Amino acid sequence: MINKKLDRKADIQILDGNHAAALGAKLSRVQVIAAYPITPQSPVTESLSEFVEGGDLHAEYIAVESEHSAMAVCTSASLVGARTFTATSSHGLAYMHEMLHWVAGTRLPVVLACVNRAIGAPWNVQNDQQDSISQRDTGWIQIYARNNQEILDSVIQAYKIAESVYVPVMVCYDGYILSHTEMPVDVPSQGDVDRFLPPYKPHAILDPANPRNYNLVTLANPRVNADGILCHGYMEIRYLLQEALQKSRETIINVGQEFGKLFARSYANMFWEDRLDDAEIVIVAMGSLAMEATVAVDMLREEGHRVGVLSLRVFRPFPKDYLIEALSKARLIVVFDKNISYGSEGATCSEIKSALYGNRINAVIRNFIVGLGGRDVKAREIADAVRKSLPSLEEGGPNIEYPEWICHM
Amino acid sequence: MRKVYTRPRLLKKVPFHYCPGCGHSIIHRLMTELIDEMHLEDRIIGIPPPGCSVFAYHYFDVDMAESAHGRGAAVATGIKRAFPEAIVFTYQGDGDLAAIGTAETIHAANRGERITAIFINNAVYGMTGGQMAPTTLSQQVTTTTPYGRDTGIEGYPIKMSEIVALVKGAVYIERTAVNSPANIRKTKKAIRKGFQAQIDNLGFSLIEILSPCPTNWRMNPLESWQWIDNEMIKEFPLGVIKDITGKTDAD
Ligand SMILES: Cc1ncc(C[n+]2csc(CCOP(=O)(O)OP(=O)(O)O)c2C)c(N)n1
Ligand code: SF4
Ligand SMILES: [Mg+2]
Numbered sequence: 001m002i003n004k005k006l007d008r009k010a011d012i013q014i015l016d017g018n019h020a021a022a023l024g025a026k027l028s029r030v031q032v033i034a035a036y037p038i039t040p041q042s043p044v045t046e047s048l049s050e051f052v053e054g055g056d057l058h059a060e061y062i063a064v065e066s067e068h069s070a071m072a073v074c075t076s077a078s079l080v081g082a083r084t085f086t087a088t089s090s091h092g093l094a095y096m097h098e099m100l101h102w103v104a105g106t107r108l109p110v111v112l113a114c115v116n117r118a119i120g121a122p123w124n125v126q127n128d129q130q131d132s133i134s135q136r137d138t139g140w141i142q143i144y145a146r147n148n149q150e151i152l153d154s155v156i157q158a159y160k161i162a163e164s165v166y167v168p169v170m171v172c173y174d175g176y177i178l179s180h181t182e183m184p185v186d187v188p189s190q191g192d193v194d195r196f197l198p199p200y201k202p203h204a205i206l207d208p209a210n211p212r213n214y215n216l217v218t219l220a221n222p223r224v225n226a227d228g229i230l231c232h233g234y235m236e237i238r239y240l241l242q243e244a245l246q247k248s249r250e251t252i253i254n255v256g257q258e259f260g261k262l263f264a265r266s267y268a269n270m271f272w273e274d275r276l277d278d279a280e281i282v283i284v285a286m287g288s289l290a291m292e293a294t295v296a297v298d299m300l301r302e303e304g305h306r307v308g309v310l311s312l313r314v315f316r317p318f319p320k321d322y323l324i325e326a327l328s329k330a331r332l333i334v335v336f337d338k339n340i341s342y343g344s345e346g347a348t349c350s351e352i353k354s355a356l357y358g359n360r361i362n363a364v365i366r367n368f369i370v371g372l373g374g375r376d377v378k379a380r381e382i383a384d385a386v387r388k389s390l391p392s393l394e395e396g397g398p399n400i401e402y403p404e405w406i407c408h409m
Numbered sequence: 410m411r412k413v414y415t416r417p418r419l420l421k422k423v424p425f426h427y428c429p430g431c432g433h434s435i436i437h438r439l440m441t442e443l444i445d446e447m448h449l450e451d452r453i454i455g456i457p458p459p460g461c462s463v464f465a466y467h468y469f470d471v472d473m474a475e476s477a478h479g480r481g482a483a484v485a486t487g488i489k490r491a492f493p494e495a496i497v498f499t500y501q502g503d504g505d506l507a508a509i510g511t512a513e514t515i516h517a518a519n520r521g522e523r524i525t526a527i528f529i530n531n532a533v534y535g536m537t538g539g540q541m542a543p544t545t546l547s548q549q550v551t552t553t554t555p556y557g558r559d560t561g562i563e564g565y566p567i568k569m570s571e572i573v574a575l576v577k578g579a580v581y582i583e584r585t586a587v588n589s590p591a592n593i594r595k596t597k598k599a600i601r602k603g604f605q606a607q608i609d610n611l612g613f614s615l616i617e618i619l620s621p622c623p624t625n626w627r628m629n630p631l632e633s634w635q636w637i638d639n640e641m642i643k644e645f646p647l648g649v650i651k652d653i654t655g656k657t658d659a660d
Contacts, residue, residue, distance in 0.1 A: 036508075036509070037534055037537040037540045038537060039536070039537055039538075042537045042552075045540065045553055046538070046552045046553055049552075049553040050555050053554070053555055053556045053559075054555070054556070063553055063554075065508040065543060066479070066508065091478060095478075095509075121475065122475075123459065123463060123475060
């Protein structure tokens with residue numbers, strides 16, 4: 001039972017996104033941190049090392065030689081029962097790719113902050129979401145923050161989610177736009193976070209007193225092991241990971257609700273809604289772009305268009321069934337993606353399309369690729385894209401299969 | 410009047426983005442002079458890294474292909490094997506070569522790849538904001554070792570050149586510095602030898618250059634030159650670490 005009495009009311013601090021993430025990890029009492037610097041994540045590693053070396057956080061901080069090793073360290077530390085954290089961006093996340101699969105496959109509750117940055121070649125250190133979107137099939141839960149408060153809150157919730165369903169969680173936030181932009185953040189007290197997030201109790205750990213083996217060679221079919229026990233085949237293990245992600249939707253909502261009760265900021269949702277009640281046009285966006293879209297909605301509403309924003313908070317597991325209700329009145333859905341699945345379309349657009357399939361929602365979907373490599377996305381441009389899409393609302397209006405790009409091509 | 414000194418022909422006429430007192434600019438200058446003097450202009454291909462020198466292509470008027478972080482020696486290998494007439498060098502920071510790129514460096518050396526690694530050791534990850542690198546000195550304050558590097562938990566300054574010297578395919582390894590006119594001249598000579606080992610088809614060469622990073626060391630340029638003398642050289646002694654090229658010193 002959660003003790004609802006709060007330690008103190010509000011402690012508003014002016015924090016950039018990286019410090020909000022680092023503080024979230026500190027308040028979660030992480031025990032092992034392994035990280036390698038990369039722009040724009042580096043300040044996360046710097047503040048955490050400051051916490052550890054200054055004695056404010058009792059954790060092992062390991063300055064490893066690469067992200068691949070960072071995730072390998074987190075994996076094994078988690079295996080012996082430690083709460084682990086790392087942060088990275090872009091090439092760093094790509095370099096971790098093998099270990100991302102490994103962590104999810106081992107069902108370890110590692111939490112990673114991904115500071116979204118474009119990926120090379122060519123080199124670019126600015127923001128888009130191609131890095132984390134490219135990791136969507138590794139079996140990690142992915143949460144996207146719209147602002148720095150959500151970064152801090154999501155890191156804390158991430159541990160509770162991960163440690164309940166044994167699936168690792170990636171908390172993603174936009175490089176520079178959030179990572180290096182300061183805004184007021186209500187920082188919960190350690191006591192309150194402790195009330196919300198009990199110490200990690202691993203379901204199974206490496207313990208010499210009780211020998212176990214992990215990550216064994218697993219053939220396609222179930223097999224009897226050396227002790228005569230029938231063990232899952234590879235496919236069953238994969239099925240269970242998929243099940244865990246599917247079921248995690250309830251956990252994510254429950255954890256968000258519980259967080260809301262304690263801290264008066266509810267996350268009992270998979271996505272955020274802005275003026276969807278009467279909206280026949282819905283803008284879909286993810287991360288800080290959703291905030292910009294809100295401004296575009298103000299402009300479009302003034303012109304008399306019934307527009308709202310659906311901002312995806314959880315991208316994996318994708319909240320298909322939850323979305324249907326929110327989109328049921330939509331006639332035009334304009335999806336903005338800061339990523340591209342080459343040869344197809346923006347990743348969130350594909351997801352929205354598949355969510356609508358078979359649900360008798362007869363909306364036209366238009367997809368715009370925006371903001372790659374830090375290209376600024378202005379509210380005006382979002383509004384223009386929506387205006388440009390309006391003819392699709394008319395009988396026989398255009399239904400464009402492939403995404404349109406807001407760029408100079 | 411006789412002109413005795415001029416801007417190197419292969420150094421593009423653009424201002425450096427490097428901080429005042431940064432060693433990268435000195436090394437760029439030396440290398441472009443050498444490429445010209447050794448008539449390598451039409452054969453040379455450089456592999457710059459992510460790091461402060463990610464913009465090297467902006468200054469060197471020669472062919473360059475950027476590498477992902479740490480992949481320099483492998484990228485150079487691909488070029489050299491497919492295009493053996495080329496003279497291929499990597500230009501790598503200590504983070505790039507001695508952290509994330511350790512494996513490819515050692516293995517390229519072990520295969521005796523005919524490439525030359527120019528290894529800029531400034532004891533920090535410069536570009537990302539001065540975090541601890543494997544080469545960071547004991548007790549050195551960086552943004553991830555705010556109370557100084559504690560070798561008990563953070564390890565010791567790694568001596569990559571000495572490590573690579575153990576590998577059979579490495580033929581020429583020297584450590585120099587760019588913190589005084591004399592050392593700068595020695596650095597140029599060392600790079601010349603590195604290139605020569607490649608031209609003579611002998612094997613892998615590596616020139617480690619201790620290079621000031623006044624910005625992240627929180628020093629002025631003069632202090633950072635002194636710091637190399639007083640601190641860095643103690644940990645990373647200058648001189649030829651390995652030479653099995655069979656060449657005698659020209660001077
Ligand atoms: C896989 C990956 N991880 C991290 C980075 C971020 N990064 C870019 S350069 C660099 C290190 C720079 O230090 P160094 O190689 O010593 O070069 P310097 O800037 O000091 O010259 C890092 C960590 C990256 N580009 N790719
Ligand atoms: S940060 Fe250091 S290495 Fe980078 S340009 Fe400045 S002085 Fe040179
Ligand atoms: Mg360096």
